[in-house]
Amino acid sequence: MAYAETNRPLSAIFADLVNQLTALVRKESQLARAEMSEKIGELGMALGLVVGGAVLLIPSLVILLQAAVAGLAAAGLAMGWASLIVGGVALILGLALLAFGINRLKAARLVPSRTVEQLRRDAAAATQQMRNDYGIPERAA
Numbered sequence: 001m002a003y004a005e006t007n008r009p010l011s012a013i014f015a016d017l018v019n020q021l022t023a024l025v026r027k028e029s030q031l032a033r034a035e036m037s038e039k040i041g042e043l044g045m046a047l048g049l050v051v052g053g054a055v056l057l058i059p060s061l062v063i064l065l066q067a068a069v070a071g072l073a074a075a076g077l078a079m080g081w082a083s084l085i086v087g088g089v090a091l092i093l094g095l096a097l098l099a100f101g102i103n104r105l106k107a108a109r110l111v112p113s114r115t116v117e118q119l120r121r122d123a124a125a126a127t128q129q130m131r132n133d134y135g136i137p138e139r140a141a
Contacts, residue, residue, distance in 0.1 A: 028115065028118065028119060031114065031115050031118055032112055035114055043105070046101050046102075046104035046105045047101070049097050049098075049100055049101030049104065050097075050098060050102060050105070052097050052101070053094050053096075053097030053098030053099075053100075053101055054098065055094075056094030057091065057094040057095070060087050060091040060093075061087075061091075063083060063086055063087035063090060064083075064084065064087035066087075067081075067082075067084040067086075067087050068084075070083055
């Protein structure tokens with residue numbers, strides 16, 4: 001925020017600086033809390049998918065074992081093959097849910113990226129404002 005008055009005392013400028021910095025920190029902490037709340041929700045969803053995948057893996061193993069027994073016991077193999085197909089589909093579905101849930105648990109997804117980006121923009125805006133207000137030259141990149 002630029003001010004029209006340029007002959008203000010140093011104490012007033014410092015007080016404005018402290019007030020604006022305090023407001024900025026407050027807003028950024030609110031953004032960080034909101035984003036972390038969202039990330040915790042995503043973490044809960046990922047854990048739910050992992051549990052769902054694990055729950056499907058257990059009965060699929062039971063079905064596959066029943067299918068193996070039925071396949072060996074039956075001479076016609078019709079019931080056994082049907083059980084193997086059902087068990088195989090449940091196993092594939094369980095593995096897919098488990099892999100999807102584990103993928104969602106990666107640490108990079110839990111970083112509050114919007115807050116980090118907002119802090120970068122705030123720092124750039126503050127630097128630019130200082131250059132404009134006090135004629136500080138830009139450094140070569």
